Amino acid sequence: MRIIAGRYKGRQLAAPDGDGTRPTMDRVREALFSILGDVVDGSRVLDLFAGAGTLGMEALSRGALEATFVEFRRSVVQVLEANLEKLTDARYRVLAGPVDRMLLKLGRGSEQFDLVFLDPPYRMGLVPVTLDLLVRNRLLSPKVRVVAEFEARFAPPREVGSLFLADRRTYGDSGFAIYSILEGGANG
Numbered sequence: 001m002r003i004i005a006g007r008y009k010g011r012q013l014a015a016p017d018g019d020g021t022r023p024t025m026d027r028v029r030e031a032l033f034s035i036l037g038d039v040v041d042g043s044r045v046l047d048l049f050a051g052a053g054t055l056g057m058e059a060l061s062r063g064a065l066e067a068t069f070v071e072f073r074r075s076v077v078q079v080l081e082a083n084l085e086k087l088t089d090a091r092y093r094v095l096a097g098p099v100d101r102m103l104l105k106l107g108r109g110s111e112q113f114d115l116v117f118l119d120p121p122y123r124m125g126l127v128p129v130t131l132d133l134l135v136r137n138r139l140l141s142p143k144v145r146v147v148a149e150f151e152a153r154f155a156p157p158r159e160v161g162s163l164f165l166a167d168r169r170t171y172g173d174s175g176f177a178i179y180s181i182l183e184g185g186a187n188g
Helices: 026-039 054-061 074-084 099-108 126-136
Strands: 044-048 066-071 092-096 113-118 140-151 163-171 174-181
Touching: 026 054, 026 113, 026 140, 026 163, 026 174, 044 054, 044 099, 054 066, 054 113, 066 074, 066 099, 074 092, 092 099, 099 126, 113 126, 126 140, 126 163, 140 163
Parallel strands: 044 066, 044 113, 066 092, 113 140
Antiparallel strands: 140 174, 163 174
16 A cells, blocks of 8 residues: 555555455545545545545645544554654644544534545444534534545435535445535534
């Protein structure tokens, strides 16, 4: 696994042991970041269910201002932190704990993000739940793009609160959905 573009291009990243994580394949990341384009530059990024951190690190490499990574499993957090150390001057933080609790904590701090990645375990119904938590905790800037990875055979929700499905792509067994704020919609 490696960072595929930007200032950290070519940096090798470790993957956590076991089958509990699914790092996003290079070709899928390339397609995703091509679609996101200028949205990444200068953005504040939130990478949920971060795993090895490939999406958030790719965003940092491509000009994101800062990134917050949220991961629950301690062994995976150690791999994530080791990967982040390879990005010498990047601005980031790692929150180790359950995503729902960390979103509540971030919401209490009145934080908002411009780009959110979520790649929860498949078949647990966590995409709609997490999207709802992002909206309810007022964590989304008006220009936000939320990217949710999902198992291709399941359809992501079309709307959750003020978020609407703007784009959907599938690549083999997985895919991603990109959400935006409904025009005139409030964050929360």
